Amino acid sequence: MKINPNKCVACGNCTYVCPMGAIYIDPVVKRATVNSTECVECYACFNGLSQEHLNPTIVRSMRKVFQWMRLRFDPEPDVCPTAAFEPDPLSWPRVVRRAFSDPRVPHESTGVEGRGTEEVKTNDISGRVKVGEVGFTIEFGRPGVGVWFRDMQKMCWALAKAGVSFEKKNPVTSLMSDIATGTLREDILNEKVLSAIVEIMVPVERTEEIVRLVWAVEKEIETVVAIGVGTRCGEDGEDTVVGPVLERLGYNLQRAKTNIGLGRITNRSAEQNYAEMARK
Numbered sequence: 549m550k551i552n553p554n555k556c557v558a559c560g561n562c563t564y565v566c567p568m569g570a571i572y573i574d575p576v577v578k579r580a581t582v583n584s585t586e587c588v589e590c591y592a593c594f595n596g597l598s599q600e601h602l603n604p605t606i607v608r609s610m611r612k613v614f615q616w617m618r619l620r621f622d623p624e625p626d627v628c629p630t631a632a633f634e635p636d637p638l639s640w641p642r643v644v645r646r647a648f649s650d651p652r653v654p655h656e657s658t659g660v661e662g663r664g665t666e667e668v669k670t671n672d673i674s675g676r677v678k679v680g681e682v683g684f685t686i687e688f689g690r691p692g693v694g695v696w697f698r699d700m701q702k703m704c705w706a707l708a709k710a711g712v713s714f715e716k717k718n719p720v721t722s723l724m725s726d727i728a729t730g731t732l733r734e735d736i737l738n739e740k741v742l743s744a745i746v747e748i749m750v751p752v753e754r755t756e757e758i759v760r761l762v763w764a765v766e767k768e769i770e771t772v773v774a775i776g777v778g779t780r781c782g783e784d785g786e787d788t789v790v791g792p793v794l795e796r797l798g799y800n801l802q803r804a805k806t807n808i809g810l811g812r813i814t815n816r817s818a819e820q821n822y823a824e825m826a827r828k
């Protein structure tokens with residue numbers, strides 16, 4: 549993201565909308581400036597503010613005149629008065645930032661917008677999490693902290709070492725150069741994104757081990773980590789296997805999303821799994 553210094557009138561409106569705090573008024577040039585290292589290309593500044601097309605010279609002059617009179621001339625808070633934002637076309641690997649940070653951009657690997665994964669929201673038809681399994685979503689960077697891929701790599705390495713299976717239809721997995729070791733592509737490690745999700749599947753017996761592993765790695769990386777857990781309920785709609793483990797680990801469980809079984813399975817292996825379940 550770029551701000552045209554010839555257009556910016558340093559009203560400061562954009563500094564409040566940047567989730568990364570990457571926009572600041574440079575006291576030397578007296579213009580809003582983007583810290584490109586911290587900018588995750590979410591486009592919240594460009595899309596979130598209405599772009600007006602006032603003449604920058606006139607606006608600056610008015611602001612000066614009003615200042616002399618000890619008054620203020622400020623644009624409405626949701627406006628960039630001079631349409632000073634001029635996004636650069638993004639090339640690889642920087643384009644990865646936008647793919648993970650702008651919720652309106654679909655991921656090439658999955659076609660899903662935002663962080664690019666359906667997680668277990670569509671488990672009824674995808675059958676990602678099968679009977680006897682737990683699907684973990686390990687979410688980095690939210691809210692408003694962001695995450696570097698080099699930090700996510702540390703988590704992926706630890707998970708791979710523990711022998712978990714990474715969800716193939718997940719954008720972070722699609723950026724791995726070696727899925728067996730959880731190694732991400734070298735050229736994206738110094739890219740930062742607003743948030744991202746790693747998805748894994750393990751047998752239910754490994755729930756506690758995985759939570760403890762995530763806790764340990766979280767301490768070594770500079771971001772926030774949230775754990776989501778997806779599992780299958782019994783016929784009465786209750787979970788008596790995974791929930792008690794999580795409660796014992798100190799979590800106050802809140803059920804967030806429930807698939808109620810109205811979807812039709814489209815995944816062959818999951819279909820076989822259901823057939824097995826029915827036989828039992």
Ligand code: SF4
Pocket residue numbers: 551555556557558559560561562563580597627628629630631632633
């Ligand atoms: S909103 Fe526009 S004019 Fe105001 S500081 Fe930001 S870029 Fe400059």
Ligand code: SF4
Pocket residue numbers: 549565566567568569570571582586587588589590591592593594
């Ligand atoms: S694109 Fe997003 S992160 Fe970058 S400066 Fe704009 S609001 Fe901040």
